[in-house]
Amino acid sequence: MKSLFVFVLALSGMFSLIPSALHGQDTPLGDLISNHPETIALTTAMKSADLLAGLNQENDLVLLAPSDKAFAGLPAGLVDALLLPENVGALRTLLRYHVVSAADDGSFDLSDRMGKGDSLGTAVSATNGRLYLIDHVMIPPGLNLKALMDNE
Numbered sequence: 001m002k003s004l005f006v007f008v009l010a011l012s013g014m015f016s017l018i019p020s021a022l023h024g025q026d027t028p029l030g031d032l033i034s035n036h037p038e039t040i041a042l043t044t045a046m047k048s049a050d051l052l053a054g055l056n057q058e059n060d061l062v063l064l065a066p067s068d069k070a071f072a073g074l075p076a077g078l079v080d081a082l083l084l085p086e087n088v089g090a091l092r093t094l095l096r097y098h099v100v101s102a103a104d105d106g107s108f109d110l111s112d113r114m115g116k117g118d119s120l121g122t123a124v125s126a127t128n129g130r131l132y133l134i135d136h137v138m139i140p141p142g143l144n145l146k147a148l149m150d151n152e
Helices: 002-016 029-034 040-048 052-057 068-072 078-082 085-096 145-151
Strands: 061-066 099-101 124-126 129-134
Touching: 029 040, 029 052, 029 061, 029 124, 029 129, 040 052, 040 061, 040 068, 040 078, 040 085, 078 085, 078 145, 085 145
Parallel strands: 061 129
Antiparallel strands: 061 099, 124 129
């Protein structure tokens, strides 16, 4: 019993070591992803598309945040192509597809974006919405990524 108590105390101490920005309650979405260790690629892309500041200003947002592993799973050269200045429009389209406005009751519809086998993990609350870390980059219908790759 004593070892269980020590284990619980150790766990509670570990949680206090997690930066408050990762908890999100007092942090807007843009700052939340900027400080999250698994969203470095997303932060870079948001900055390149000049969308990061908007994530701090808009309210009632749901951000489906692709992890760094998700970006690494894209075809070789695609991220580099998206980050080129001449492709900023395509990059903005791709990134905006990951941001959903929540209704007044906090609900949101992802039926047009998520596949049958996809699921959302635990939400991290931010001052202006919620963040869900996802394991893939969602591609909006009509965005021709092959053309971007061919033009690189």
